[in-house]
Amino acid sequence: MSATITPMNTVSVDLGERAYPIHIGAGLIGRTELFAPHIKGASVAIVTNTTVDPLYGDQLRAALAPLGKKVTTVVLPDGEAYKNWEMLNQIFDALLTERSDRKTTLIALGGGVVGDMTGFAAACYMRGVPFIQVPTTLLSQVDSSVGGKTGINHPLGKNMIGAFYQPQAVIADIGALHTLPERELAAGIAEVIKTAAIKDVEFFEWIEANIDALNAQDEDALAHAVKQSCEIKAAVVASDEREGGQRAILNFGHTFGHAIEAGLGYGEWLHGEAVGCGMVMAADLSVRLGKLDEAARKRLVRVIEAAKLPVVAPKLGDDRYVDLMRVDKKAEAGEIKFILLTRFGATEITGAPDQAVRDTLAASV
Amino acid sequence: MSATITPMNTVSVDLGERAYPIHIGAGLIGRTELFAPHIKGASVAIVTNTTVDPLYGDQLRAALAPLGKKVTTVVLPDGEAYKNWEMLNQIFDALLTERSDRKTTLIALGGGVVGDMTGFAAACYMRGVPFIQVPTTLLSQVDSSVGGKTGINHPLGKNMIGAFYQPQAVIADIGALHTLPERELAAGIAEVIKTAAIKDVEFFEWIEANIDALNAQDEDALAHAVKQSCEIKAAVVASDEREGGQRAILNFGHTFGHAIEAGLGYGEWLHGEAVGCGMVMAADLSVRLGKLDEAARKRLVRVIEAAKLPVVAPKLGDDRYVDLMRVDKKAEAGEIKFILLTRFGATEITGAPDQAVRDTLAASV
Numbered sequence: 001m002s003a004t005i006t007p008m009n010t011v012s013v014d015l016g017e018r019a020y021p022i023h024i025g026a027g028l029i030g031r032t033e034l035f036a037p038h039i040k041g042a043s044v045a046i047v048t049n050t051t052v053d054p055l056y057g058d059q060l061r062a063a064l065a066p067l068g069k070k071v072t073t074v075v076l077p078d079g080e081a082y083k084n085w086e087m088l089n090q091i092f093d094a095l096l097t098e099r100s101d102r103k104t105t106l107i108a109l110g111g112g113v114v115g116d117m118t119g120f121a122a123a124c125y126m127r128g129v130p131f132i133q134v135p136t137t138l139l140s141q142v143d144s145s146v147g148g149k150t151g152i153n154h155p156l157g158k159n160m161i162g163a164f165y166q167p168q169a170v171i172a173d174i175g176a177l178h179t180l181p182e183r184e185l186a187a188g189i190a191e192v193i194k195t196a197a198i199k200d201v202e203f204f205e206w207i208e209a210n211i212d213a214l215n216a217q218d219e220d221a222l223a224h225a226v227k228q229s230c231e232i233k234a235a236v237v238a239s240d241e242r243e244g245g246q247r248a249i250l251n252f253g254h255t256f257g258h259a260i261e262a263g264l265g266y267g268e269w270l271h272g273e274a275v276g277c278g279m280v281m282a283a284d285l286s287v288r289l290g291k292l293d294e295a296a297r298k299r300l301v302r303v304i305e306a307a308k309l310p311v312v313a314p315k316l317g318d319d320r321y322v323d324l325m326r327v328d329k330k331a332e333a334g335e336i337k338f339i340l341l342t343r344f345g346a347t348e349i350t351g352a353p354d355q356a357v358r359d360t361l362a363a364s365v
Numbered sequence: 366m367s368a369t370i371t372p373m374n375t376v377s378v379d380l381g382e383r384a385y386p387i388h389i390g391a392g393l394i395g396r397t398e399l400f401a402p403h404i405k406g407a408s409v410a411i412v413t414n415t416t417v418d419p420l421y422g423d424q425l426r427a428a429l430a431p432l433g434k435k436v437t438t439v440v441l442p443d444g445e446a447y448k449n450w451e452m453l454n455q456i457f458d459a460l461l462t463e464r465s466d467r468k469t470t471l472i473a474l475g476g477g478v479v480g481d482m483t484g485f486a487a488a489c490y491m492r493g494v495p496f497i498q499v500p501t502t503l504l505s506q507v508d509s510s511v512g513g514k515t516g517i518n519h520p521l522g523k524n525m526i527g528a529f530y531q532p533q534a535v536i537a538d539i540g541a542l543h544t545l546p547e548r549e550l551a552a553g554i555a556e557v558i559k560t561a562a563i564k565d566v567e568f569f570e571w572i573e574a575n576i577d578a579l580n581a582q583d584e585d586a587l588a589h590a591v592k593q594s595c596e597i598k599a600a601v602v603a604s605d606e607r608e609g610g611q612r613a614i615l616n617f618g619h620t621f622g623h624a625i626e627a628g629l630g631y632g633e634w635l636h637g638e639a640v641g642c643g644m645v646m647a648a649d650l651s652v653r654l655g656k657l658d659e660a661a662r663k664r665l666v667r668v669i670e671a672a673k674l675p676v677v678a679p680k681l682g683d684d685r686y687v688d689l690m691r692v693d694k695k696a697e698a699g700e701i702k703f704i705l706l707t708r709f710g711a712t713e714i715t716g717a718p719d720q721a722v723r724d725t726l727a728a729s730v
Binding site: 041042092097099101103123126127128151157159161162163164326331332 | 406450454457458461462464466467468488489490491492493514516519521522524525526527528529691692696697699
């Protein structure tokens, strides 16, 4: 194990018998002792992609080596466009070919796509095997590693097929963020901004003050942002594991954002980019419906811009937007539900008049 | 609603907040009031197959009509060979095309294949929507409607991809069994015999005494068999929802049985036929390992034969059998686990020496 142990924070996600820790710090991928308690069976399957495996695959395999497990690696192509059944089936094929059993632990090494697919594979393989998340992007560290949402896309809608399934542990290595392309870092910051905006005005102010440090990949700033985001999200999820109510606020910016992603074709914009722009649109709608004051909207747009995220929506046509939003998972009997901001730290979930939505769309493209 | 209400039994599956009732009786498919309490949203999707839809589809749709819901029917091809991803995806395609939302209720109308696939579709669609089972085969009434096991097959193994997911209710219409082909009736009786053998010597004796009535589709005998089987299975499942231990005894006959099914190609033998023969093989192994006396084995074989089930295994070759059993979900690190009978009503879960397994295989083909 490593001679210099860098500082590590641990956030607990409190879900009763499904509780798990999120370890946050630099250099964690190489630390055997973080993995050891969560691997009970004789074999491990690492699921990763063609970008991440060359960067961190060997480090993870070296960390696992002292445990004496049989280790398989499944390397998938990189990108949201591959978050589909065919790739999921490649994981199942590999697991069955390797005779993986009910105690085989899956390790997701990569971003949100790898995490969501690996989690779903773990949920479904033999009706459920354990898995560990090793998120290597900021987005996945703050977002998909908390909450147990797993799944794949369908041509008619994002994340339409999936399961709620909790990992044994999340190991968020801040050091891995240094290899992250600028666009992907910004996409992660979008979710950090979202989390702060809906729940924690002080954290939002901290982001406004530290956006340059985050953009510059300052490790301390990133570690703080990840920890705060995970704590907020963990608290929301613990109160509503299966998204009956409260948890839906985490979808702020996502109703518009999902429509952007689906409308452009998955992978054109990054999820975080779509959420960044989606928050701008949701804030516009919030102001339009008299829920949010204009000054707050401007502050939100300013920090999203400062994070180098898009604030102008792609031109898909109003009808197409409305159509895409109607298949959003939050929609009920065709009525689109929006998460509106009422002030920093507070939200409201509501339907909206069609004309207001169209006005927002007109103002946003 | 119908003027003559035939007698109905209800078995409760006690799983805390996931508890649900199993209604058992003749003519239940047409009874609106049995469905009403379990359909909360504005739409329903019936999933059925080309054999069952012409027989009971209209009856079910007529029962739902007074509820004023939007009703869609997805008709799949019939047979275990279609319990795969492509068919599951047809369900998802239909749900998304119909803009089904998180409150859409799926109704599985058909046998185990329809039930398992519909349940898995319900588990995965938008990460979980409600579903009702309307099992129309004896096998699915006694077996797949209790326990929450859902899933699909993979070319490398049966039921390898799935979820534990509980229905809102099971409506087991004994009347539907009159249209069941003889082979399928026998396949259902196999699971009834299994359930009695592992847990309830009195029920086993009742089957020995009533096997002719069951073969002749006597409604009272069938209703009793379904009720007893569901009660036993419900008690086992309630004690072990996710198959950590006790529940595995329900797989008596299944380790050999799954190998037969996979080895011949799914659909060649019916699941229940494979389980019938698998029980003969498991009993042989039980005697061989000194766990069961020969007289009990003979009684078990006799009742399986009387139910018109196969008692001679197909010749797949020893190595192929062993190979197929190693990918069984109960296997751990390559060691095959067997459910052995020690007497009627009692079992033991254990590994077995390779030679004993091969001797059983030699004696069974």
